[in-house]
Amino acid sequence: DIQMTQSPSFVSASVGDRVTITCRASQGITNWLAWYQQKPGKPPTLLIYAASSLQSGVPSRFSGSKSGTDFTLTINNLQPEDFATYYCQQANTFPLTFGGGTNVESK
């Protein structure tokens, strides 16, 4: 199985900050990496697919990138509604696997 190592587990940030979250795949997954946002008591929502493609309706302050087996989600100009938990998911091979999550909290 492909393991997804997500870091950090927690980020303390302020409105206007830039936040960077990373996921490392245990083996190659080409570009098949998705990012989700989840707020308490709600289902996840898709932010980014295929490593860097923005899902329709998602603000452009969210972006994704890839370097080898490392994938990065960047949130520019953090907004109050962005405080949430973020998950990566490798979508290359079954079993599909998620990273452990990153909780972005208000400083």
Place this chain on the structure above:
Amino acid sequence: VQLMESGGGLVKPGESLRLSCVTSGFTFTSHYMNWVRQAPGKGLEWVATLHPGNNYIFYADSVKGRFTISGDIAAKYLFLQLDSLRVDDSAVYYCARAHLSGYNFGFDSWGQGTLVAVSS
């Protein structure tokens, strides 16, 4: 696009449940359909996938042999039969639709989830 789960509840270890997910607003047979679960306070875990159009099915090792995913194409329902339930199966179970381009592109629509609690 709407997905709505039902069928969760409190059961004892070894018992069974059948989860349902009613869908609308899209062509059911064109998308990989998925179950993802989340234990209380924990992260997301993919459980199973079905493509209703070609009947491709995949399971997580943790549920293989105990859970069965299926679909009703005419009624646009996705099901998950949970047998031989264990305490560590306790979670919110989400029904999720994969992107039209395939599961590689992520899950773009999710239901609100249904809670399964397994306790003696």
